[in-house]
Amino acid sequence: MIYSCCSLGAVCFMYLQRITGELFYPLDCLFKHPLSDGLQRLVNFVPQLAASGMQQIVFLHVVPFGEKVGVPKPDAEKIDRAQTQFATALKTVPSGIDVKTEVQAGRALDVILRTANQYNCDVILMGTQSRNLFTEKLFGSTTAELSTRSTIPLMTVRPQLISALTTEELNLRCHHLFRGLLVPYDDSQASKHTVAEIAKHAQPGTAQTCYLCRVLDEGGRYELSAAEEQRLIADTLKPTQAQLQAAGINAEIELRRGNAITQILQAAQEKDVSAIAISSNNGNRGVISVPSFAAELLRRSMHPVLFFPVPR
Numbered sequence: 013m014i015y016s017c018c019s020l021g022a023v024c025f026m027y028l029q030r031i032t033g034e035l036f037y038p039l040d041c042l043f044k045h046p047l048s049d050g051l052q053r054l055v056n057f058v059p060q061l062a063a064s065g066m067q068q069i070v071f072l073h074v075v076p077f078g079e080k081v082g083v084p085k086p087d088a089e090k091i092d093r094a095q096t097q098f099a100t101a102l103k104t105v106p107s108g109i110d111v112k113t114e115v116q117a118g119r120a121l122d123v124i125l126r127t128a129n130q131y132n133c134d135v136i137l138m139g140t141q142s143r144n145l146f147t148e149k150l151f152g153s154t155t156a157e158l159s160t161r162s163t164i165p166l167m168t169v170r171p172q173l174i175s176a177l178t179t180e181e182l183n184l185r186c187h188h189l190f191r192g193l194l195v196p197y198d199d200s201q202a203s204k205h206t207v208a209e210i211a212k213h214a215q216p217g218t219a220q221t222c223y224l225c226r227v228l229d230e231g232g233r234y235e236l237s238a239a240e241e242q243r244l245i246a247d248t249l250k251p252t253q254a255q256l257q258a259a260g261i262n263a264e265i266e267l268r269r270g271n272a273i274t275q276i277l278q279a280a281q282e283k284d285v286s287a288i289a290i291s292s293n294n295g296n297r298g299v300i301s302v303p304s305f306a307a308e309l310l311r312r313s314m315h316p317v318l319f320f321p322v323p324r
Contacts, residue, residue: 060186137167211259287316
C-alpha cells in the first residue's frame with residue numbers, strides 16, 4: 013500500500029497489490045504514506061493484512077524535495093525519521109510474509125508510478141480528500157493525474173475512514189478489503205468492463221459478494237412500465253449476475269429510481285459494501301478532470317472506490 017501527500021497537504025493513501033489470478037486476495041502490496049495522518053496506522057496491521065492473503069508488503073514513504081533555490085535535495089532529517097518509524101512499527105512480522113520498506117525522495121506521482129512498475133503492481137489504492145472540479149483544476153490532484161497516466165486500477169479511500177476506526181474495526185477492515193463490491197451497472201461498456209475485471213480476478217470458493225445496482229433517472233419524460241422494468245432486468249442485470257456467479261461470486265441485483273449518484277451512495281450505505289467498483293465511459297484521459305459519473309462518485313463517496321481504467 014502507498015500513502016502520499018497531494019497539493020495543499022491533502023493526504024494520499026495508496027495501496028499497490030500484485031495479483032496472481034485473484035483480485036480479492038492480493039499477494040504483493042506496497043504502502044506509501046506521509047507519516048502524519050491516520051493512514052499510517054496500517055503499518056501496525058501486517059498480521060491482519062497477511063491473513064487476507066498478502067505474501068509481500070512494501071512500505072514506501074516519499075519525501076518531497078525542498079523548495080530552496082538551487083539544486084533540489086532530499087530532506088535527510090525526514091528520511092531518517094521515516095526509516096526510524098518503519099523500523100519501530102515492523103519489529104514483529106509473522107512468518108510467511110515478506111515485508112520491505114523504502115524511503116524515496118522526489119515528486120510523489122513519479123515515485124508512485126515508478127514503484128508500481130518496479131513491483132509489477134496491479135492496483136493502486138490511494139487516500140483522497142473531498143474536492144470539487146474547480147479546486148482540482150486550480151491546485152492539482154494526484155488522483156486526477158494518476159487517472160490519466162496509470163494503466164492499472166486505482167482504489168481511493170478517505171483518510172478519515174481509517175482515522176475514525178478503532179483497532180478492532182481496523183483489524184476487520186484489513187481482513188476484508190474487497191469482501192463486498194457495489195457495481196453501478198447501466199449496461200454501458202464501462203460497467204461491462206468493470207464486471208469483466210471483477211470476474212476475471214475472482215477466486216471461486218471465497219465469500220465475496222457483488223451488488224449490481226441499476227438506477228433509472230426519474231427526470232426523463234418517459235418512465236418505464238412495470239413490465240418494461242422486468243424486461244430490462246432480464247436483459248441486462250440477470251445475464252450479468254449469471255456472469256459473476258459463474259466466476260464463483262455471490263451476485264445480487266437491484267433496480268432503483270432517482271439521481272444516479274445519490275442512489276448509488278445510498279445503496280452503498282444500505283448494503284454490506286467494502287468498496288464501490290466503477291470504470292468510465294470517458295476513457296482514462298481526464299476521467300477526474302472532466303465532469304463525469306465516475307469523477308463525481310470518486311469525489312463524493314465516503315466508501316472506498318475501486319476504479320478500473322479502460323485498456324488503451
